[in-house]
Amino acid sequence: MEANENLRDGRFIHAWIHANTISDVITLPLTTISFNHEDVPFVFVVNNNLAEQRWLTLGHEIMDQVEVVHGVSAGEWVIIRGYEQLKHNSPVQIIGHL
Numbered sequence: 001m002e003a004n005e006n007l008r009d010g011r012f013i014h015a016w017i018h019a020n021t022i023s024d025v026i027t028l029p030l031t032t033i034s035f036n037h038e039d040v041p042f043v044f045v046v047n048n049n050l051a052e053q054r055w056l057t058l059g060h061e062i063m064d065q066v067e068v069v070h071g072v073s074a075g076e077w078v079i080i081r082g083y084e085q086l087k088h089n090s091p092v093q094i095i096g097h098l
Contacts, residue, residue, distance in 0.1 A: 016063070026072055027065040032080045033058075044086050046077040046094060053088040 033041050033056065041058055044051040059067030072078060079092065086092070 022060065022062075022067070025059070026068045026074055027062065028068055028072070028078060029080070030061070030064055030066055032078060032083070033066065034083065043072065044079040044083045044090075044092075045072060046079060046092055049092060051079060051083070051086045051088070051090040051092045053086075 028043065033043055035041050041056040043054055043056060045054050046052070054071045056071035057069040059069045061067075077094070077097070079086065
């Protein structure tokens with residue numbers, strides 16, 4: 001193996017190493033998750049045109065995504081924009097989806 005002149009003893013690098021693949025999990029972007037004053041994570045899910053607050057149990061963090069172990073089910077609509085002003089059972093209107 002040839003030596004790399006750019007990486008010298010004592011220097012640090014940041015790298016992602018793909019070790020295992022996790023399947024059949026729900027992930028959300030970290031930016032969609034809020035935290036209350038006790039650092040408990042939550043999101044808002046659309047349920048009958050109302051914003052339903054859901055408390056989350058989080059798992060592994062993968063780059064900009066985090067695994068949701070409990071609190072959201074596959075196929076549910078998580079509000080990803082404009083949630084900062086919402087309260088539980090606030091009326092919402094879906095204007096687009098990803």
